[in-house]
Amino acid sequence: MQSLVKRENGVDPTQISTLLGETGSDVLTFLEGLLRRWNLYQIGISLVALSVALICGKYLRAQMRDWMRGLEGRPKWQLRWLLAIEKRLVLIVWALLLWGTYVVMHETTWPSRSYLIAILARIVSAWVAVELVVQLVKNRALRRLMRWGLWAYVTLYFFGGIEGAAEFLDSVAITFGNFRLSALAVLKALVVTGVLFTFARLISGQTSTQIRRNEDISPSMKELIIKVVQLALFGSAFFIGLKAVGFDLTGLAVLSGAIGVGLGFGLQKVVSNLISGVIILLDKSIKPGDVISLGETFGWINALGARYASITTRDGKEYLIPNEDLITGQVVNWSHTNDFVRLDIYFGTAYGDDPHLVRKVAIEAAQTVDRVLTTKPPVCHIVGFGDSSVDYILRFWITDPTGGLTNVRGNVYLALWDAFKAHEISIPFPQREVRVLDGSTLATKALD
Structure with a gap:
């Protein structure tokens, strides 16, 4: 197994290896090493630095929140990054204090008397870097999963426990005939697929922005191109992620074919709406921004989705009209060829x-x-x-x-x-004149 820290600035790797021991060795060896006098000093100094970081971080967070409240017109992604930095100010201050302490102790004492602080400074710095990286993921649940997963990984990496953790996860497996699915393979698939999906989302967002800015493409073709690009990027990310960790896509193709036949009978309406959406985008019968009437619904189209079109009426209601209804129903497009x-x-x-x-x-x-x-x-x-x-x-x-x-x-x-x-022009309204004829019952009673 790799030693905890390589020889650096005069640090003896055999001393650190003795301190932590080999993977799977007795944990008591590691604990006994921590109880040495200079190691206890380093632990105490790290805890003092943490206390100072908590006090300073609380003050700096309050100052940064006041500053952020005055920001106006900033992009949403900038505010999200600033908020992530504000929440991690304690870790940032702690990392700075640890690095400063390490530099001072390394220059004034023996290098071996500051190696625990150096390890902790690297770990805390890696935690801060992880927090900034995961901000690229918009989904909150996926972002939280990636944060804890990467924190665990970097911690194990700096303590030299990657190999042991990998062996343990690989031993937890389920076998179906010749197919073996281990926890390590699932974890790799999730990590690789998550990274690929993140890059696919970033590329898709940039591509969509560029396509929507192109005035030479009609609105309906813009939506079609964006949908095709998104499908290609996310589909490629999914299959590349599975292939990268060793999954056999041949069996997956056979299984997906069988599932497709079953879904074809059970999801006819869904498939019909998907195909209708493609037809709408191709024939340009309606497009975002058009004003349409469908039955009693009158409004303008906000977006064309894969399954439905979003229509907003004058009273603020948003209707999700299935694409099939727009193909088979009688639609009045008030702005199809022109706006008149x-x-x-x-x-x-x-x-x-x-x-x-x-x-x-x-x-x-x-x-x-x-x-x-x-x-x-x-x-x-x-x-x-x-x-x-x-x-x-x-x-x-x-x-x-x-x-x-x-x-x-x-x-x-x-x-x-x-x-x-x-102009003294009158608007008439219906008037009725009732005449009582002479000799009628009403006329006789009136005379009496």
Whole structure:
């Protein structure tokens, strides 16, 4: 087994090897070595440094929190790193104190009288480095698992216990015929796959950002390319991780084929939604940002997922519409080829009002509303003679359906009301006149 620390700056490796002993040797040898006078001094000095680090770290954390509260407009990843540093300030201060103590003791005393402090300083520094590295992982559970796993690894590494731990984990195994699955193989698979997934996520995020910035690609093709890139990266990370630790992918391929046949019958709707999502991205029938109507649902598309489309309505509700419904159902896309949307409103005026004046006033009133286009002027036509009024239709155009349809109709109606009032144009309502005929029962009673 490797000795605990190699010969460095005059440290005798045989002394350290005697202190810790070989893997699997009696632990008492290690404990007896710790009870030597200078080793106890080093342990005491390390504990004093820890106490000072706790006091200083508490003060520095409070100062750093006050400073972080004043930060505005910083990216989320920077704040996450600063928060990780703030939480580990005690470890950072402890590592600095240990390294400073080690340098002083190494220069003023025998090198062998400071080697325990050097080992502890390396371990604490490695813990701090691990904490910074694991911030690359966004998933909280996976980040916590990687943190404790790497802390255990670096601790065993500096104490020379890697080989012993590996032999123990390899001895814990399950055998199925010729297939042997050990705890060591599972741990390696988790570590390698986790690292590959982390790099895949980073590359996927950067690629997605670059693709979305490209103005030459349509929104639907952007989503399709991003989905393909993500599938390729994460799929490759998964299979490379299994292959790297010695798993036989041939058997996995046969098993996945059998599972695929079973899932094909049980998950028809899921598969249909997945295929429908690909079709939507390819034919560009809808894309993020489009305003659509599907049945009673009216809103704009936030995102196109593998299984569903996210649609947000004007009242803040978010609907998750299965992709299959968007393929098989009747969808009104208000902004498919362009953003122009025509709206119609109906109204009536009294028979005594000049229809030529009514049409002119209605068009001018509609043009005063901000969202109504003047480049495509409104038009007004008579559509019929009703029982109580002359009926009209007013048509106008907008280019921002995401801003809502009901509100712009309401604004046009208000403009009509004000304009008609200014020009003394009346809006009639149904009236009924009841006549009592002479000789009827009601007329006789009235005379009596």
